[in-house]
Amino acid sequence: MKTEEVGRSTLETWTVDEVQAAYSKGEIVLIDVRTPQEYMFEHIPGALLLPMAFLECASLPGQSDKRIVFHCGSGVRSEKVARKCIEEGFARIAHMEGGFGAWKGANKPYMGTNMATGAPQMVK
Known part of the structure; x- marks a missing residue:
């Protein structure tokens, strides 16, 4: 995990392996900030959808029980959202x-x- 100090806050950048390990142990809440269309086409099972356009950081729960980790398609939008929450x-x-x-x-x-069918399916 990479960390960056932003004022008095810390922005963490997690690898996919770190996210998968913590997610499988129930240690994090994974929030997908992509569009509903992107999410419907493919997503990480159990990840919550909260599109960047509708995100209000003040409405997010605290992180006393589980950490919040954002993700998007490439990491650009999720970093913007994380920085907004720090602000x-x-x-x-x-x-x-x-x-x-x-x-x-x-x-x-x-x-x-x-x-072929338009049906959802697990891809491993």
Whole structure:
């Protein structure tokens, strides 16, 4: 994990392996900030959808029980969202480096769309 001090806050950049390990142990809440269309086509099972356009950092829960880790398609939007949350008072927040593209590139499991039927299917 890479960390960057931003004022009195810490921005963490997690690898896909770190995210998968923490997610499988129930240690994090994974929030997908892509569009509903992107999410419907393919997503990490159990990741919550909260599109960047609708995100209000003040509405997010605290991180006493589980850490919040944002992700998007490439890591750009999730980093912007994380920085916005820091500007709005979060002391520590994280995002996934490389986004969903890196997740797929590392052959991590995800829910995709069967192009022949249009039905959702697990891809491993």
